[in-house]
Amino acid sequence: MNAPAAATVFDIQRIRADFPLLARTVHGKPLVYLDNANTSQKPASVIEAVDEHYRRHNANVARAVHQLGEEATAAYEGARDSLAGFVNAASRNELVLTSGTTQSINLVAYSYALPRLKEGDAILTTTMEHHANIVPWQLVAARSGATVKAAPIDERGELIVERFVELLTPEVKLACVAHVSNVLGTVNPVREIARECRRRGIPLLVDGSQAVPHRPVDVQALGCDFYAFTGHKMLSPTGTGALWAKREHLESMPPFFGGGEMIREVSFDGTTFAEAPHKFEAGTPNIAGFAGVTAAIDYYRSLGFEAIRAWEQNLLAYATERLRDVPGLRIIGEAAHKEPVISFLLEGAQATDLATLLDLEGVAVRSGHHCAHPLMQFYGVPATLRASLAFYNTREEIDAFVVALLKVRKLLM
Ligand code: PMP
Numbered sequence: 001m002n003a004p005a006a007a008t009v010f011d012i013q014r015i016r017a018d019f020p021l022l023a024r025t026v027h028g029k030p031l032v033y034l035d036n037a038n039t040s041q042k043p044a045s046v047i048e049a050v051d052e053h054y055r056r057h058n059a060n061v062a063r064a065v066h067q068l069g070e071e072a073t074a075a076y077e078g079a080r081d082s083l084a085g086f087v088n089a090a091s092r093n094e095l096v097l098t099s100g101t102t103q104s105i106n107l108v109a110y111s112y113a114l115p116r117l118k119e120g121d122a123i124l125t126t127t128m129e130h131h132a133n134i135v136p137w138q139l140v141a142a143r144s145g146a147t148v149k150a151a152p153i154d155e156r157g158e159l160i161v162e163r164f165v166e167l168l169t170p171e172v173k174l175a176c177v178a179h180v181s182n183v184l185g186t187v188n189p190v191r192e193i194a195r196e197c198r199r200r201g202i203p204l205l206v207d208g209s210q211a212v213p214h215r216p217v218d219v220q221a222l223g224c225d226f227y228a229f230t231g232h233k234m235l236s237p238t239g240t241g242a243l244w245a246k247r248e249h250l251e252s253m254p255p256f257f258g259g260g261e262m263i264r265e266v267s268f269d270g271t272t273f274a275e276a277p278h279k280f281e282a283g284t285p286n287i288a289g290f291a292g293v294t295a296a297i298d299y300y301r302s303l304g305f306e307a308i309r310a311w312e313q314n315l316l317a318y319a320t321e322r323l324r325d326v327p328g329l330r331i332i333g334e335a336a337h338k339e340p341v342i343s344f345l346l347e348g349a350q351a352t353d354l355a356t357l358l359d360l361e362g363v364a365v366r367s368g369h370h371c372a373h374p375l376m377q378f379y380g381v382p383a384t385l386r387a388s389l390a391f392y393n394t395r396e397e398i399d400a401f402v403v404a405l406l407k408v409r410k411l412l413m
Contacts, residue, residue: 029362037388079290100241104228119145179211184333185341194223235296250276340389361404
Protein backbone atom coordinates (compact mmCIF):
# COMPACT_ATOMS: atom_id res chain seq x y z
CA MET A 1 0.00 0.00 0.00
CA ASN A 2 1.23 3.50 -0.79
CA ALA A 3 -0.48 5.18 2.17
CA PRO A 4 2.14 5.68 4.90
CA ALA A 5 1.46 4.28 8.36
CA ALA A 6 -0.11 6.86 10.70
CA ALA A 7 1.67 8.23 13.73
CA THR A 8 2.29 5.50 16.28
CA VAL A 9 1.43 7.89 19.13
CA PHE A 10 -2.20 7.31 18.18
CA ASP A 11 -3.05 4.42 20.48
CA ILE A 12 -5.99 3.07 18.54
CA GLN A 13 -6.78 0.16 20.86
CA ARG A 14 -6.95 2.45 23.87
CA ILE A 15 -9.11 4.89 21.90
CA ARG A 16 -11.49 2.16 20.78
CA ALA A 17 -11.80 0.98 24.36
CA ASP A 18 -13.18 4.44 25.20
CA PHE A 19 -16.20 3.76 22.95
CA PRO A 20 -18.33 1.05 24.59
CA LEU A 21 -20.57 0.53 21.57
CA LEU A 22 -17.67 -0.42 19.30
CA ALA A 23 -17.29 -3.67 21.24
CA ARG A 24 -20.70 -5.02 20.33
CA THR A 25 -21.62 -7.51 17.67
CA VAL A 26 -24.33 -7.19 15.02
CA HIS A 27 -25.96 -10.33 13.59
CA GLY A 28 -23.26 -12.33 15.35
CA LYS A 29 -20.43 -10.42 13.63
CA PRO A 30 -18.09 -7.81 15.13
CA LEU A 31 -19.54 -4.38 14.40
CA VAL A 32 -17.76 -2.34 11.72
CA TYR A 33 -19.33 1.09 12.12
CA LEU A 34 -18.80 3.16 8.96
CA ASP A 35 -21.78 5.50 9.27
CA ASN A 36 -20.05 8.28 11.16
CA ALA A 37 -21.24 11.08 8.87
CA ASN A 38 -24.74 10.12 9.94
CA THR A 39 -23.91 10.18 13.63
CA SER A 40 -20.76 9.39 15.57
CA GLN A 41 -20.45 6.97 18.46
CA LYS A 42 -19.88 8.42 21.93
CA PRO A 43 -16.94 7.90 24.26
CA ALA A 44 -17.64 6.71 27.81
CA SER A 45 -16.70 10.16 29.14
CA VAL A 46 -19.61 11.72 27.23
CA ILE A 47 -22.05 9.02 28.30
CA GLU A 48 -20.87 9.43 31.89
CA ALA A 49 -21.20 13.22 31.78
CA VAL A 50 -24.87 12.84 30.79
CA ASP A 51 -25.41 10.13 33.41
CA GLU A 52 -23.66 12.21 36.08
CA HIS A 53 -25.80 15.22 35.21
CA TYR A 54 -29.04 13.30 35.82
CA ARG A 55 -27.68 11.50 38.90
CA ARG A 56 -26.20 14.53 40.67
CA HIS A 57 -26.98 17.90 39.11
CA ASN A 58 -30.38 17.75 37.43
CA ALA A 59 -32.30 21.03 37.65
CA ASN A 60 -33.42 23.69 35.22
CA VAL A 61 -31.11 26.44 34.01
CA ALA A 62 -31.16 30.14 34.78
CA ARG A 63 -34.32 29.90 36.91
CA ALA A 64 -33.35 28.51 40.26
CA VAL A 65 -31.01 30.05 42.81
CA HIS A 66 -30.58 26.74 44.61
CA GLN A 67 -27.38 24.73 44.37
CA LEU A 68 -28.62 22.28 41.75
CA GLY A 69 -29.93 25.10 39.58
CA GLU A 70 -26.52 26.72 39.73
CA GLU A 71 -24.79 23.47 38.85
CA ALA A 72 -27.10 22.85 35.89
CA THR A 73 -26.59 26.43 34.68
CA ALA A 74 -22.83 26.03 35.06
CA ALA A 75 -22.94 22.85 32.94
CA TYR A 76 -25.01 24.51 30.23
CA GLU A 77 -23.04 27.76 30.17
CA GLY A 78 -19.82 25.75 30.41
CA ALA A 79 -20.75 24.12 27.10
CA ARG A 80 -21.03 27.58 25.54
CA ASP A 81 -17.46 28.30 26.68
CA SER A 82 -16.27 24.95 25.35
CA LEU A 83 -17.97 25.50 21.99
CA ALA A 84 -16.64 29.05 21.73
CA GLY A 85 -13.13 27.72 22.28
CA PHE A 86 -13.71 24.81 19.88
CA VAL A 87 -14.44 27.13 16.93
CA ASN A 88 -12.28 30.02 18.21
CA ALA A 89 -15.10 32.54 18.55
CA ALA A 90 -14.13 36.04 19.63
CA SER A 91 -16.73 35.86 22.40
CA ARG A 92 -18.82 33.17 24.11
CA ASN A 93 -21.85 35.38 23.42
CA GLU A 94 -21.49 34.64 19.70
CA LEU A 95 -22.58 31.05 20.32
CA VAL A 96 -26.29 30.25 20.26
CA LEU A 97 -26.92 26.77 21.61
CA THR A 98 -29.40 24.87 19.44
CA SER A 99 -30.64 21.33 18.85
CA GLY A 100 -28.36 20.98 15.81
CA THR A 101 -27.50 22.32 12.39
CA THR A 102 -31.07 22.18 11.17
CA GLN A 103 -32.26 24.48 13.93
CA SER A 104 -29.20 26.71 13.54
CA ILE A 105 -29.81 27.24 9.81
CA ASN A 106 -33.54 27.77 10.29
CA LEU A 107 -32.77 30.41 12.90
CA VAL A 108 -30.68 32.32 10.36
CA ALA A 109 -33.33 31.79 7.66
CA TYR A 110 -36.23 33.15 9.69
CA SER A 111 -34.53 35.66 11.92
CA TYR A 112 -31.77 37.04 9.70
CA ALA A 113 -32.78 36.39 6.09
CA LEU A 114 -36.56 36.64 6.01
CA PRO A 115 -36.84 40.22 7.35
CA ARG A 116 -34.24 41.36 4.81
CA LEU A 117 -35.48 39.56 1.70
CA LYS A 118 -37.72 41.13 -0.91
CA GLU A 119 -39.00 40.27 -4.38
CA GLY A 120 -36.12 39.84 -6.81
CA ASP A 121 -33.50 39.04 -4.16
CA ALA A 122 -31.61 35.77 -4.22
CA ILE A 123 -29.87 33.35 -1.89
CA LEU A 124 -26.89 31.51 -3.34
CA THR A 125 -26.10 27.97 -2.30
CA THR A 126 -24.47 25.01 -4.08
CA THR A 127 -25.48 21.74 -5.74
CA MET A 128 -23.72 19.67 -3.08
CA GLU A 129 -25.72 20.87 -0.06
CA HIS A 130 -27.63 18.83 2.48
CA HIS A 131 -31.38 19.59 2.40
CA ALA A 132 -30.88 21.47 5.70
CA ASN A 133 -28.92 24.06 3.70
CA ILE A 134 -31.47 24.23 0.87
CA VAL A 135 -35.01 23.85 2.15
CA PRO A 136 -34.99 26.60 4.83
CA TRP A 137 -33.84 29.02 2.10
CA GLN A 138 -36.61 27.87 -0.21
CA LEU A 139 -39.17 28.38 2.55
CA VAL A 140 -38.11 31.97 3.26
CA ALA A 141 -37.69 32.66 -0.46
CA ALA A 142 -41.29 31.55 -1.07
CA ARG A 143 -42.51 33.94 1.62
CA SER A 144 -40.54 36.92 0.36
CA GLY A 145 -40.53 36.51 -3.41
CA ALA A 146 -36.80 35.81 -3.45
CA THR A 147 -35.19 32.91 -5.34
CA VAL A 148 -32.61 30.28 -4.45
CA LYS A 149 -29.72 29.79 -6.88
CA ALA A 150 -27.26 26.88 -6.81
CA ALA A 151 -23.63 27.14 -7.87
CA PRO A 152 -22.52 24.11 -9.89
CA ILE A 153 -19.95 21.44 -9.11
CA ASP A 154 -17.80 19.39 -11.47
CA GLU A 155 -17.75 15.61 -12.00
CA ARG A 156 -15.07 15.16 -9.34
CA GLY A 157 -17.41 16.71 -6.82
CA GLU A 158 -15.58 20.01 -6.44
CA LEU A 159 -17.38 23.32 -6.31
CA ILE A 160 -16.63 25.41 -9.42
CA VAL A 161 -15.49 28.40 -7.41
CA GLU A 162 -15.32 30.79 -10.40
CA ARG A 163 -18.97 30.06 -11.14
CA PHE A 164 -19.88 30.56 -7.49
CA VAL A 165 -18.14 33.92 -7.58
CA GLU A 166 -19.83 34.91 -10.86
CA LEU A 167 -23.18 34.11 -9.26
CA LEU A 168 -22.48 36.52 -6.37
CA THR A 169 -24.49 39.23 -8.10
CA PRO A 170 -26.01 42.28 -6.36
CA GLU A 171 -29.40 40.51 -5.87
CA VAL A 172 -27.70 37.91 -3.67
CA LYS A 173 -28.39 38.77 -0.04
CA LEU A 174 -26.86 35.69 1.55
CA ALA A 175 -24.53 32.89 0.41
CA CYS A 176 -24.61 29.44 1.99
CA VAL A 177 -22.07 26.67 1.55
CA ALA A 178 -21.10 23.41 3.22
CA HIS A 179 -17.63 23.38 4.71
CA VAL A 180 -17.52 19.64 3.92
CA SER A 181 -20.02 17.67 1.81
CA ASN A 182 -21.77 14.86 3.69
CA VAL A 183 -21.95 12.77 0.50
CA LEU A 184 -18.68 13.49 -1.31
CA GLY A 185 -16.38 14.41 1.55
CA THR A 186 -15.28 17.45 -0.50
CA VAL A 187 -13.71 20.23 1.57
CA ASN A 188 -14.80 23.56 0.13
CA PRO A 189 -12.36 26.49 0.04
CA VAL A 190 -14.35 28.47 2.60
CA ARG A 191 -11.70 31.13 3.22
CA GLU A 192 -11.54 31.99 -0.47
CA ILE A 193 -15.34 31.96 -0.77
CA ALA A 194 -15.64 34.16 2.33
CA ARG A 195 -13.14 36.63 0.88
CA GLU A 196 -15.15 36.94 -2.33
CA CYS A 197 -18.38 37.35 -0.37
CA ARG A 198 -16.84 40.04 1.85
CA ARG A 199 -15.62 41.96 -1.21
CA ARG A 200 -19.23 42.19 -2.36
CA GLY A 201 -20.74 42.78 1.09
CA ILE A 202 -22.64 39.48 0.98
CA PRO A 203 -22.84 37.58 4.26
CA LEU A 204 -21.79 33.91 4.18
CA LEU A 205 -23.27 31.04 6.15
CA VAL A 206 -21.17 27.88 6.42
CA ASP A 207 -22.71 24.51 7.23
CA GLY A 208 -19.96 22.99 9.34
CA SER A 209 -21.74 19.72 10.27
CA GLN A 210 -19.23 17.47 8.53
CA ALA A 211 -16.15 19.60 9.21
CA VAL A 212 -16.08 19.92 12.99
CA PRO A 213 -15.62 16.17 13.63
CA HIS A 214 -12.47 16.10 11.50
CA ARG A 215 -10.56 19.38 11.53
CA PRO A 216 -9.89 22.33 13.79
CA VAL A 217 -12.26 25.15 12.89
CA ASP A 218 -11.41 28.80 13.41
CA VAL A 219 -14.41 30.92 12.51
CA GLN A 220 -12.39 34.12 12.70
CA ALA A 221 -9.77 32.83 10.29
CA LEU A 222 -12.43 31.46 7.93
CA GLY A 223 -13.95 34.92 7.69
CA CYS A 224 -17.57 33.79 7.39
CA ASP A 225 -20.59 35.38 9.08
CA PHE A 226 -22.47 32.32 10.36
CA TYR A 227 -21.20 28.83 11.15
CA ALA A 228 -23.79 26.14 11.91
CA PHE A 229 -22.95 22.73 13.35
CA THR A 230 -24.35 19.75 15.11
CA GLY A 231 -23.18 17.96 18.26
CA HIS A 232 -24.13 14.37 17.52
CA LYS A 233 -21.66 13.99 14.66
CA MET A 234 -18.85 15.19 16.95
CA LEU A 235 -19.10 12.65 19.78
CA SER A 236 -21.86 14.55 21.59
CA PRO A 237 -25.43 13.59 22.49
CA THR A 238 -28.22 13.97 19.95
CA GLY A 239 -30.21 17.18 20.17
CA THR A 240 -27.20 19.43 20.67
CA GLY A 241 -25.64 21.91 18.30
CA ALA A 242 -24.74 25.53 17.83
CA LEU A 243 -24.88 28.54 15.65
CA TRP A 244 -21.87 30.81 15.73
CA ALA A 245 -22.60 34.26 14.33
CA LYS A 246 -20.84 37.59 14.33
CA ARG A 247 -22.05 39.65 17.21
CA GLU A 248 -23.45 42.44 15.03
CA HIS A 249 -25.65 39.92 13.22
CA LEU A 250 -26.99 38.41 16.43
CA GLU A 251 -27.74 41.87 17.76
CA SER A 252 -29.66 42.78 14.61
CA MET A 253 -31.74 39.60 14.57
CA PRO A 254 -35.15 39.43 16.25
CA PRO A 255 -35.94 36.35 18.36
CA PHE A 256 -37.20 33.31 16.45
CA PHE A 257 -38.88 31.32 19.24
CA GLY A 258 -40.63 33.15 22.05
CA GLY A 259 -41.10 31.87 25.57
CA GLY A 260 -39.30 31.55 28.87
CA GLU A 261 -35.55 32.21 29.28
CA MET A 262 -35.33 34.66 26.38
CA ILE A 263 -37.04 37.73 27.86
CA ARG A 264 -36.08 40.66 30.05
CA GLU A 265 -39.61 41.69 30.95
CA VAL A 266 -43.01 40.60 29.67
CA SER A 267 -46.19 42.63 29.78
CA PHE A 268 -49.20 42.97 27.51
CA ASP A 269 -48.00 46.46 26.71
CA GLY A 270 -44.82 45.07 25.23
CA THR A 271 -42.08 42.58 25.95
CA THR A 272 -38.37 43.23 26.06
CA PHE A 273 -35.86 40.57 25.26
CA ALA A 274 -32.68 39.27 26.80
CA GLU A 275 -29.38 40.02 25.09
CA ALA A 276 -28.01 37.64 22.44
CA PRO A 277 -27.46 34.73 22.60
CA HIS A 278 -30.14 34.18 25.28
CA LYS A 279 -32.86 35.84 23.24
CA PHE A 280 -32.62 32.90 20.83
CA GLU A 281 -32.79 30.21 23.51
CA ALA A 282 -36.44 30.11 24.55
CA GLY A 283 -37.57 27.21 26.72
CA THR A 284 -35.71 24.49 28.56
CA PRO A 285 -32.71 23.33 26.54
CA ASN A 286 -31.02 19.93 26.37
CA ILE A 287 -28.97 20.60 29.51
CA ALA A 288 -27.73 17.04 30.01
CA GLY A 289 -26.82 16.88 26.34
CA PHE A 290 -24.70 20.01 26.64
CA ALA A 291 -22.93 18.54 29.68
CA GLY A 292 -21.96 15.83 27.19
CA VAL A 293 -20.79 18.40 24.63
CA THR A 294 -18.14 19.69 27.02
CA ALA A 295 -16.93 16.14 27.62
CA ALA A 296 -16.83 15.54 23.86
CA ILE A 297 -14.74 18.64 23.23
CA ASP A 298 -12.40 17.62 26.06
CA TYR A 299 -12.07 14.25 24.33
CA TYR A 300 -11.09 15.86 21.01
CA ARG A 301 -8.57 17.99 22.90
CA SER A 302 -7.05 14.95 24.58
CA LEU A 303 -6.29 13.44 21.16
CA GLY A 304 -5.60 16.65 19.24
CA PHE A 305 -6.72 17.29 15.68
CA GLU A 306 -3.22 16.86 14.31
CA ALA A 307 -3.19 13.22 15.35
CA ILE A 308 -6.85 12.73 14.39
CA ARG A 309 -6.26 14.13 10.92
CA ALA A 310 -3.14 12.08 10.34
CA TRP A 311 -5.01 8.89 11.27
CA GLU A 312 -8.18 9.69 9.34
CA GLN A 313 -6.46 10.87 6.17
CA ASN A 314 -4.32 7.77 6.21
CA LEU A 315 -7.42 5.61 6.60
CA LEU A 316 -9.21 7.50 3.82
CA ALA A 317 -6.31 6.86 1.43
CA TYR A 318 -6.21 3.19 2.42
CA ALA A 319 -9.98 2.69 2.08
CA THR A 320 -10.03 4.49 -1.28
CA GLU A 321 -7.25 2.26 -2.61
CA ARG A 322 -8.91 -0.91 -1.39
CA LEU A 323 -12.29 0.06 -2.84
CA ARG A 324 -10.74 0.92 -6.21
CA ASP A 325 -9.70 -2.73 -6.45
CA VAL A 326 -13.30 -3.95 -6.17
CA PRO A 327 -14.51 -4.83 -9.71
CA GLY A 328 -17.35 -2.61 -10.96
CA LEU A 329 -17.05 -0.13 -8.10
CA ARG A 330 -17.34 3.56 -8.92
CA ILE A 331 -16.42 6.18 -6.36
CA ILE A 332 -18.58 9.30 -6.44
CA GLY A 333 -16.58 12.27 -5.22
CA GLU A 334 -12.88 12.47 -5.97
CA ALA A 335 -12.05 15.98 -4.84
CA ALA A 336 -8.43 16.86 -4.15
CA HIS A 337 -9.29 17.78 -0.55
CA LYS A 338 -11.58 15.36 1.22
CA GLU A 339 -12.63 14.37 4.69
CA PRO A 340 -13.01 10.61 5.22
CA VAL A 341 -16.31 10.05 3.42
CA ILE A 342 -16.54 7.69 0.43
CA SER A 343 -19.70 7.43 -1.65
CA PHE A 344 -19.79 4.70 -4.24
CA LEU A 345 -21.89 2.55 -6.55
CA LEU A 346 -21.42 -1.06 -7.49
CA GLU A 347 -22.36 -2.02 -11.04
CA GLY A 348 -25.42 -4.27 -11.20
CA ALA A 349 -26.43 -3.88 -7.54
CA GLN A 350 -28.87 -1.56 -5.79
CA ALA A 351 -27.34 0.53 -3.01
CA THR A 352 -30.05 -0.44 -0.52
CA ASP A 353 -29.70 -4.17 -1.24
CA LEU A 354 -25.97 -3.89 -0.70
CA ALA A 355 -26.37 -1.99 2.56
CA THR A 356 -28.87 -4.55 3.83
CA LEU A 357 -26.55 -7.45 3.03
CA LEU A 358 -23.54 -5.62 4.47
CA ASP A 359 -25.48 -5.16 7.69
CA LEU A 360 -25.82 -8.95 7.94
CA GLU A 361 -22.01 -9.03 7.84
CA GLY A 362 -21.84 -6.55 10.72
CA VAL A 363 -20.92 -3.60 8.48
CA ALA A 364 -22.96 -0.41 9.00
CA VAL A 365 -22.90 1.87 5.96
CA ARG A 366 -25.57 4.22 4.74
CA SER A 367 -27.45 3.88 1.49
CA GLY A 368 -29.82 6.42 0.01
CA HIS A 369 -29.87 10.01 -1.15
CA HIS A 370 -28.21 11.29 2.03
CA CYS A 371 -30.62 14.26 2.15
CA ALA A 372 -28.97 15.61 -0.98
CA HIS A 373 -31.45 15.16 -3.86
CA PRO A 374 -29.94 17.88 -6.08
CA LEU A 375 -26.56 16.17 -5.81
CA MET A 376 -28.07 12.79 -6.73
CA GLN A 377 -29.76 14.50 -9.70
CA PHE A 378 -26.40 15.93 -10.78
CA TYR A 379 -24.85 12.46 -10.83
CA GLY A 380 -28.01 10.95 -12.35
CA VAL A 381 -28.39 8.33 -9.60
CA PRO A 382 -31.19 7.76 -7.07
CA ALA A 383 -28.84 6.73 -4.28
CA THR A 384 -25.28 5.88 -3.31
CA LEU A 385 -23.66 3.76 -0.66
CA ARG A 386 -21.59 5.77 1.74
CA ALA A 387 -18.82 4.65 4.04
CA SER A 388 -17.90 7.45 6.42
CA LEU A 389 -14.96 7.04 8.76
CA ALA A 390 -13.97 8.31 12.16
CA PHE A 391 -10.67 8.36 14.03
CA TYR A 392 -11.67 5.19 15.90
CA ASN A 393 -11.89 3.13 12.71
CA THR A 394 -9.01 0.88 11.69
CA ARG A 395 -7.42 -0.65 8.61
CA GLU A 396 -8.62 -4.03 9.85
CA GLU A 397 -12.18 -2.73 9.73
CA ILE A 398 -11.65 -1.47 6.18
CA ASP A 399 -10.34 -4.93 5.26
CA ALA A 400 -13.41 -6.56 6.85
CA PHE A 401 -15.65 -4.14 4.96
CA VAL A 402 -14.01 -4.93 1.62
CA VAL A 403 -14.18 -8.69 2.26
CA ALA A 404 -17.90 -8.32 3.11
CA LEU A 405 -18.46 -6.21 0.01
CA LEU A 406 -16.84 -8.81 -2.26
CA LYS A 407 -18.96 -11.50 -0.63
CA VAL A 408 -22.31 -9.68 -0.97
CA ARG A 409 -21.42 -8.59 -4.48
CA LYS A 410 -21.28 -12.25 -5.51
CA LEU A 411 -24.71 -12.84 -4.00
CA LEU A 412 -26.21 -10.02 -6.04
CA MET A 413 -24.51 -10.74 -9.36
N1 PMP B 1 -25.76 19.53 7.01
C1 PMP B 1 -24.98 18.47 6.75
C2 PMP B 1 -23.82 18.64 5.79
C3 PMP B 1 -25.22 17.25 7.36
O1 PMP B 1 -24.46 16.20 7.09
C4 PMP B 1 -26.33 17.13 8.25
C5 PMP B 1 -26.65 15.82 8.92
N2 PMP B 1 -26.69 14.73 8.06
C6 PMP B 1 -27.10 18.27 8.50
C7 PMP B 1 -26.79 19.44 7.87
C8 PMP B 1 -28.26 18.23 9.45
O2 PMP B 1 -27.82 18.03 10.75
P1 PMP B 1 -28.85 17.74 11.93
O3 PMP B 1 -29.74 16.63 11.44
O4 PMP B 1 -28.00 17.30 13.06
O5 PMP B 1 -29.59 18.99 12.19
